[in-house]
Amino acid sequence: MSELNIRPKKVKKLDSPFVDRESFFDRVTPICYRNYRNRNVEDKSNKEHTFILISGASGIGKTRSGREISTIPKDFLVKYSNGDNRFVEAMQDPIYCYIRLQHDLQEYDGSESPEIRTGVRVAISQAERYSDINFRNLPLSNRYKFRNVIKKLLEGREEKVTPIVIHFDSFRSYIEECYYRIKYCENRKEALNGAKSIFMELFSPIGAFMKGFDEERDGIDRDKVFIIPVITGAASSDVSLSTPKIDSLEIIVLEPLNMNVCSEMLNYYLTIDKIDLKNQYDILKILIGDTGYIPGDIETILSNFGVISDKSSFNTFNRICEDYTSWYSSLEFRNKRIILDKLFQLSITQEPIDLSYILLEENDNKYTIEDLRRIGLGHLIPVSSKYTVYMPFMMFYWINEEINVIPNQKVDLFIPTVKNPWTWKNFVVIFPYIHIGLINSLNSLHGFISLQSIFRGSSGIDNIPKTIFQLTSPLEVLIELATDILSNHTKILDIHSSICICSKPNIFKCDKYTADLVEYRFYLTSVERNFLVLVHCKQSDLPVNGENVNLSQSNIVEWYTKLISLLFSKPYIQPNESVILVYFTNGIIDDPQKELHSFDIYLSNNHHNNIHLLLFHKDNLDQFLSSTFSHRALI
Numbered sequence: 001m002s003e004l005n006i007r008p009k010k011v012k013k014l015d016s017p018f019v020d021r022e023s024f025f026d027r028v029t030p031i032c033y034r035n036y037r038n039r040n041v042e043d044k045s046n047k048e049h050t051f052i053l054i055s056g057a058s059g060i061g062k063t064r065s066g067r068e069i070s071t072i073p074k075d076f077l078v079k080y081s082n083g084d085n086r087f088v089e090a091m092q093d094p095i096y097c098y099i100r101l102q103h104d105l106q107e108y109d110g111s112e113s114p115e116i117r118t119g120v121r122v123a124i125s126q127a128e129r130y131s132d133i134n135f136r137n138l139p140l141s142n143r144y145k146f147r148n149v150i151k152k153l154l155e156g157r158e159e160k161v162t163p164i165v166i167h168f169d170s171f172r173s174y175i176e177e178c179y180y181r182i183k184y185c186e187n188r189k190e191a192l193n194g195a196k197s198i199f200m201e202l203f204s205p206i207g208a209f210m211k212g213f214d215e216e217r218d219g220i221d222r223d224k225v226f227i228i229p230v231i232t233g234a235a236s237s238d239v240s241l242s243t244p245k246i247d248s249l250e251i252i253v254l255e256p257l258n259m260n261v262c263s264e265m266l267n268y269y270l271t272i273d274k275i276d277l278k279n280q281y282d283i284l285k286i287l288i289g290d291t292g293y294i295p296g297d298i299e300t301i302l303s304n305f306g307v308i309s310d311k312s313s314f315n316t317f318n319r320i321c322e323d324y325t326s327w328y329s330s331l332e333f334r335n336k337r338i339i340l341d342k343l344f345q346l347s348i349t350q351e352p353i354d355l356s357y358i359l360l361e362e363n364d365n366k367y368t369i370e371d372l373r374r375i376g377l378g379h380l381i382p383v384s385s386k387y388t389v390y391m392p393f394m395m396f397y398w399i400n401e402e403i404n405v406i407p408n409q410k411v412d413l414f415i416p417t418v419k420n421p422w423t424w425k426n427f428v429v430i431f432p433y434i435h436i437g438l439i440n441s442l443n444s445l446h447g448f449i450s451l452q453s454i455f456r457g458s459s460g461i462d463n464i465p466k467t468i469f470q471l472t473s474p475l476e477v478l479i480e481l482a483t484d485i486l487s488n489h490t491k492i493l494d495i496h497s498s499i500c501i502c503s504k505p506n507i508f509k510c511d512k513y514t515a516d517l518v519e520y521r522f523y524l525t526s527v528e529r530n531f532l533v534l535v536h537c538k539q540s541d542l543p544v545n546g547e548n549v550n551l552s553q554s555n556i557v558e559w560y561t562k563l564i565s566l567l568f569s570k571p572y573i574q575p576n577e578s579v580i581l582v583y584f585t586n587g588i589i590d591d592p593q594k595e596l597h598s599f600d601i602y603l604s605n606n607h608h609n610n611i612h613l614l615l616f617h618k619d620n621l622d623q624f625l626s627s628t629f630s631h632r633a634l635i
Helices: 024-037 062-071 074-079 085-091 114-125 146-153 171-182 188-211 263-270 278-290 295-304 310-329 336-349 369-374 393-403 408-414 424-446 553-567 592-605 621-633
Strands: 050-055 095-100 162-169 225-233 248-253 358-362 365-368 379-383 386-390 477-482 489-492 495-500 507-509 520-525 530-537 577-584 611-616
Touching: 024 050, 024 062, 024 074, 024 085, 024 225, 024 248, 050 062, 050 188, 062 095, 062 162, 062 225, 074 085, 085 162, 095 114, 114 146, 114 188, 146 162, 146 188, 171 188, 171 225, 171 369, 188 225, 263 295, 278 295, 278 393, 278 621, 295 310, 310 393, 336 358, 336 369, 336 386, 336 393, 336 424, 336 621, 358 369, 365 369, 369 379, 393 408, 393 621, 408 424, 424 477, 424 507, 424 530, 424 621, 530 553, 553 577, 553 592, 553 611, 592 611
Parallel strands: 050 225, 050 248, 095 162, 162 225, 477 507, 530 577, 577 611
Antiparallel strands: 358 365, 379 386, 477 489, 489 495, 507 520, 520 530
């Protein structure tokens, strides 16, 4: 086979907008300048250089972010150049080497030196007619040593400073492939560490070059070149500073976007002539929220949607769920459902965890949250020194098929269509199941629940007792055939005999005639005191078009005065019982503390004790529902 024809390719800026978040360019531009400034320091021990690692789960925008380092806007270059115009000019004409670590070169990684393994990958990234390359027949001569490839790329550019952005992408897949080649001769942990070492060896030649080793022998003037190494992949812990010749590693963990910063991306697709989405903006807004504002999934929706129809809504869900199914099938464990259960529990409770948190232990093998993130199923948000699990709604939709948090007959409500748009009333239908999912998850993780945890974020939470409850079994949602607010006994759908709502903790969904006062109710019992919880979902006066309504004080006062009068119309509340009234709305409550103060005055004037009011509204719903569901309530 003939040798590769290596010629630097011109960097093209993509048409679709790059959504900057967490000031990405403010983070990476100083690193680029630092590598530029240290390129020709005579004392090699002081010749510091930095690798950039961009991590995060699948679809979060790692690859695009890595590419954007080769097209940093000029205003950022000027801002961090310390007045050095050579740096600004150089960064406007870089060589960009994109290396996707998924091709047929792995078979050489056990026999060739890191110098050639890295060099040939850089060469291939700049080769003409890339699609015609037969990797298996490529003659790996000294021509493909890293320093020789760099020398070839610099031909014709000797008069100016040249930045070379070397971007290694999909390293998680590469490590997995290496792991599967060696796992049969070693245990899982040793095999994985061995695979990571094979991967990290790729960076030694780059670090050596940046340090200036062999500068006299290779004949490359370090004043005329500097390298910006970029690594993008799912699990940052796979990249170690223990690799020789790497001075420092700057880690950037990408997090999901939000609707506000998605507007630029959305507007771009709205301006494409063949796509007319303006008339279906409400449906599109929900679907974008369902992705968890993951850029890759948003682009899947926007680039494939065309004219919104009922079919395209279902296709969008199914297309993204196919990826989840693919990643899930790669798990090696038999009891995979346990992992999904634990993943849901961690996401809905927002429990801070370490990367070493064990999801499943089977046959002496431990599967951690970091392992899950490595295959693409775990979005993690840094919180201090720990992480919380972030689950997009579409992932929940997929997981629900396995763990059945919300019954299958309700799932059809999930997918908004032209004929059946998503409304607040739809959310009210599934809300009891979401709440019970939170309660059961808290009890499973901690062995107990508290009023503070199951009503987190609500206005008035600081005023209720800090009572602990231990549930012996998971709660269920039971549908009442006919509700009598003044009775603990009720008849349940599919259960012929009457049951007592205080005999076992369950959520009892009231009939439609009672919903104007109470949507659902349940009992919590403890040694000190029992609590009757009555939840009302305010759904009147809320237009379908998503506008938020300011709720007047009279709305709330009218509700609790009518309900409390009914409760005390005959002896019903026992001396050892307290009542918690929960008002849940996606409307705006201007002054929640004022409402709570008025409630206290009402209780005092009417000589009522042990009654508490909690308010959920537009400004605190996201704290209670978690990011998985909050956008579905805030329609």
